[in-house]
Amino acid sequence: xxxxxxxxxxxxxxxxxxxxxxxxxFAALVVEMGRGxxxxxxxxxxxxxxxxxxxxxxxxxxxxxxxxxGAVTALQAGYQFTGNIPIYVVGSVVTESVVLELGPVxxxxxxxxxxxxxxxxxxxxMRVTEQIDALESLGRSPASHLLIxxxxxxxxxxxxxxxxxxxxxxxxxxxxxxxxxxxxxxDFIYGARVxxxxxxxxxxxxxxxxxxxxxxxxxCYMGYSTKQGAEGVGRSTTGAVVTSSVLxxxxxxxxxxxxxxx
Amino acid sequence: MxxxxxxxxxxxAQVVLDGVTLSVKEGETMALLGPxxxxxxxxxxxxxxxxxxxxGRVVVDDLDVATLSRKALSRLRGTIGYVFxxxxxxxxxxxxxxxxxxxxxxxxxKDLDFARSRVADCLALVNxxxxxxxxxxxxxxGGMRKRVGIARAIAGRPKYVLYDxxxxxxxxxxxxxxxxxxxxxxxxxxVTSIMVTHDVRGAFRTADRVALxxxxxxxxxxxxxxxxxxxxxxVRAFLQRDFELSSTSSGGVDR
Ligand SMILES: Nc1ncnc2c1ncn2[C@@H]1O[C@H](COP(=O)(O)OP(=O)(O)O)[C@@H](O)[C@H]1O
Ligand SMILES: [Mg+2]
Numbered sequence: 055x056x057x058x059x060x061x062x063x064x065x066x067x068x069x070x071x072x073x074x075x076x077x078x079x080f081a082a083l084v085v086e087m088g089r090g091x092x093x094x095x096x097x098x099x100x101x102x103x104x105x106x107x108x109x110x111x112x113x114x115x116x117x118x119x120x121x122x123x124g125a126v127t128a129l130q131a132g133y134q135f136t137g138n139i140p141i142y143v144v145g146s147v148v149t150e151s152v153v154l155e156l157g158p159v160x161x162x163x164x165x166x167x168x169x170x171x172x173x174x175x176x177x178x179x180m181r182v183t184e185q186i187d188a189l190e191s192l193g194r195s196p197a198s199h200l201l202i203x204x205x206x207x208x209x210x211x212x213x214x215x216x217x218x219x220x221x222x223x224x225x226x227x228x229x230x231x232x233x234x235x236x237x238x239x240x241d242f243i244y245g246a247r248v249x250x251x252x253x254x255x256x257x258x259x260x261x262x263x264x265x266x267x268x269x270x271x272x273x274c275y276m277g278y279s280t281k282q283g284a285e286g287v288g289r290s291t292t293g294a295v296v297t298s299s300v301l302x303x304x305x306x307x308x309x310x311x312x313x314x315x316x
Numbered sequence: 317m318x319x320x321x322x323x324x325x326x327x328x329a330q331v332v333l334d335g336v337t338l339s340v341k342e343g344e345t346m347a348l349l350g351p352x353x354x355x356x357x358x359x360x361x362x363x364x365x366x367x368x369x370x371x372g373r374v375v376v377d378d379l380d381v382a383t384l385s386r387k388a389l390s391r392l393r394g395t396i397g398y399v400f401x402x403x404x405x406x407x408x409x410x411x412x413x414x415x416x417x418x419x420x421x422x423x424x425x426k427d428l429d430f431a432r433s434r435v436a437d438c439l440a441l442v443n444x445x446x447x448x449x450x451x452x453x454x455x456x457x458g459g460m461r462k463r464v465g466i467a468r469a470i471a472g473r474p475k476y477v478l479y480d481x482x483x484x485x486x487x488x489x490x491x492x493x494x495x496x497x498x499x500x501x502x503x504x505x506x507v508t509s510i511m512v513t514h515d516v517r518g519a520f521r522t523a524d525r526v527a528l529x530x531x532x533x534x535x536x537x538x539x540x541x542x543x544x545x546x547x548x549x550x551v552r553a554f555l556q557r558d559f560e561l562s563s564t565s566s567g568g569v570d571r
Contacts, residue, residue, distance in 0.1 A: 180406075185405070187361065188468075190366060192394075193420050194390070
């Protein structure tokens with residue numbers, strides 16, 4: 055029993071140390087990126103390229119996901135709210151759930167898969183094929199050439215994509231409720247306005263911004279610190295997707311607690 | 317001048333470098349021989365600060381690499397060309413853009429006409445046709461990638477060049493061209509270089525001095541003639557094996 059207890063303690067201690075070391079390396083990388091910010095002429099054009107890539111590459115999947123989310127919310131709300139709940143509540147439920155939760159979280163999770171995996175794989179491959187070493191050997195900074203553009207592109211484009219998702223989700227929820235439920239335009243608009251606060255839109259964007267940070271920083275860190283060949287690239291890629299998805303869910307909870315408590 | 321003193325590096329339980337001391341004089345070409353896996357690449361990477369040593373010092377141009385500020389280190393790296401073992405080309409960029417990144421002087425880098433002519437010169441030096449400029453690294457053979465890597469390393473006219481097995485995997489004709497290029501950079505531009513290689517004949521033809529790295533240390537060092545005459549068992553063992561190998565492989569004979 056005691057031997058087992060010691061072994062468990064040992065394992066836990068190791069895990070804690072490993073985590074602390076990883077946090078330290080992550081912090082060092084963030085500091086490095088802060089320093090790289092002075093090289094505007096290097097990162098600005100690359101940031102624009104990356105943003106364009108993310109935006110164009112993810113636009114349709116984001117619209118697709120959000121339109122289904124909006125429509126399904128409307129249909130389920132219509133199914134649940136029978137009896138003496140007024141039907142205009144469908145409008146409130148669709149708007150609020152899409153803007154507060156479904157838009158940012160679904161887009162965040164989808165993009166954690168799309169962008170997170172891509173960034174981790176790109177940077178991981180560059181690491182194991184010594185392209186990052188080569189960049190440094192040429193006296194150039196990986197932070198300003200590779201990392202800052204990717205993180206900034208996430209911070210810039212993901213909130214924009216979430217805004218599109220919110221609009222699309224509400225529009226498709228509206229359309230679906232008109233088609234399938236006894237809800238008129240006036241009902242839906244009334245319902246949407248009753249519980250609406252301008253802060254709700256901000257909340258959606260703030261969340262998107264945090265999720266973007268989680269995806270950008272985590273996938274760049276994971277890719278950048280890849281070790282051991284093709285297997286290592288695979289590990290960083292899944293690691294980036296899983297870690298940023300979990301982080302998105304944690305941030306989602308935390309932000310709800312911090313920003314929505316009355 | 318590159319001065320390496322008592323350099324040590326381990327990875328986990330494996331001791332790779334264990335007290336390497338080596339000094340490369342201004343304008344000299346030093347060939348570094350050694351069986352694979354002895355840490356030749358690790359040694360080269362430590363020289364430009366890509367790997368941090370556990371112990372010991374590397375001084376290049378009177379600058380202690382470990383103590384340099386970020387700016388000073390990147391300036392120093394600008395004067396050192398590094399040829400990676402597998403080319404390490406940026407695979408999202410074409411050959412022209414890859415070689416252009418070798419222009420470490422920002423003004424030269426920005427001047428497109430200058431860059432075009434310098435890239436063309438460098439590709440010609442490594443015997444690549446001009447059409448290569450527009451190709452992506454994935455469209456090139458391994459040997460071509462390697463030569464683009466050499467072109468990139470010398471594009472900024474570095475004072476030092478570190479070659480990590482520049483001729484391995486090349487056909488005999490191109491290996492000869494690269495050996496001749498190393499020699500020419502040495503004699504015409506006064507480049508100081510370290511060339512890691514398995515090709516003992518190439519090393520003896522191009523290098524001013526030859527060093528043998530085994531078991532984490534420099535086991536022997538001297539001119540090619542010293543080496544051939546050496547009674548040192550480590551040297552004999554290495555040369556013996558290599559000549560046996562090269563006399564049975566078609567690539568190694570009479571180059
Ligand atoms: N980043 C690293 N992490 C762990 N081990 C490494 C690393 N780089 C090199 N090694 C190990 O160091 C030893 C020497 O490698 P290397 O310098 O590449 O040999 P070579 O002399 O063939 O160039 C090898 O056993 C290699 O496994
Ligand atoms: Mg090597």
